Amino acid sequence: MKIVPCPLNGPRNISEFAYGGEVELMPDPNTSSSEEWAEYIFFSDNPAGVVREWWCHSATSYWFIAERNTVTDEIVRTYPASELFKERVEFKKESE
């Protein structure tokens, strides 16, 4: 079975992990138009090559980022999400 090097749990079988989609920068939910939001939700480069993706180790509910080649299925690098995301996103309530 394919082995994923999990930043938290070390090398584990890929069947213990769930794929969570490409890492894409979220437009500001408070100012973006609905078209921009639709692009963010639905549309994708879907490239053939190395892609930055969200993965989750299901047993420990640990989300992290993997750089994976979508042609050779080789996992180039895995690292904690905190390498990319340093700040908390605040969703404002509409009433505010």
Add this chain to the structure above:
Amino acid sequence: MPFGLLKYGLSKTYPAKHHFTPRKDLKKHYDVVIIGGGGHGAAIAYYLAKYHGITDIAILEKGYLGGGNTGRNTAVLRANYLTEEGVTFYRESLKLYRDLSNEFDYNIMWENRGQLTLATTDAAIGSFRWRAEVNKHLGVQSELIGRDEIRELVPLLNLGDGGRYPILGGLWHADGGTARHDAVVWGYAKGACERGVELHQLTEVTGLDVEHGRIKAVLTNRGTVQCGCAVQAVAGTSSLLAAMAGFKLPIHTYPLQAMVTQPYKPILDPLVSAPHVHVYIQQTSRGEFVIGGGSDPYPLYNTRSTLEMKESLCSAIQELFPFIGQMRLLRQWAGITDMTPDYSPIMGLSPVENYYLDAGWGTWGFKATPISGKTMAELIATGRVPDLIKPFGVDRFLRFEQVNEAGATAASH
């Protein structure tokens, strides 16, 4: 006797028929360039030539005719979808399939076997009742049936009494069937080439020349071709071609693995699908059992196989038909599926004015081959989007008007 046959085969009195364009140089310009020589590409060319008198067409295929996902699907033909848009579209496709052999004068081996989807939960029964009513309303034969009727249709099926998945009922789709997938693309390509269309195999598109929102030329490994308009029908690499044209699509690309056993005597007539264990099966007219399931758990542009997926298919199919455990697998393969967020295709206009989309064919492309060809040809010839494919435009996602068919797949993904 063998010598007689050989003599007949080599005799000049009965020359072999050549159905497709012999290899020749690309012209400098074509009215229509079709990228992708699979079932859809060939069907678009065929209907353009047959109904619209457009024959200055080149089909560009990077490999060989029908060598992509046309030759990798599991040949399930059905129209028992959930939405009005989906059911109407696939219903028209099935109607065309019924007459194709006569129309081509070439046997596509269409067989009206019926298709059965199994339910093991009350929720599934509820959704089948809904699908059956939508289908009947739109003239498609679907009905909810019970265990006794299932036993009559498929006597060898394990109904799961006392087991993990007791079968409660099923959705019986009498219109369903199968056809030989290679023959479908060959038939379309033959009909197109006879009318003057050029098929260019081993011709890979390497770039698209788009200026001021219009496509001017298609760049290939055999030179540049100017074009009046172009259409992409490249299931499995839709996003990559769209990127050449300069836009994104709502697609993620996954492999779908399938396998087939050695041939056995005919014992299974309908096509049977079991969403609860993610598997479906049919016995081909050659006697082989074709077994397929859901797409892989994560995206990949690769037709490699995994033991996990094969294990899951094997255990699931033995749950339904325990005797299959005694059979031997003949071969296994994978296709590449362009999955859309709502499990419906992406057809019609694109952000580039004279560049048309026939994409997002996920796991439902083969059954839609005839109607996609017919409607796309109408669009290219008239410039108007036919009503049947209006709901499938790529811009539906910008308006949040998805056509949700996720519940009507043969093996939920």
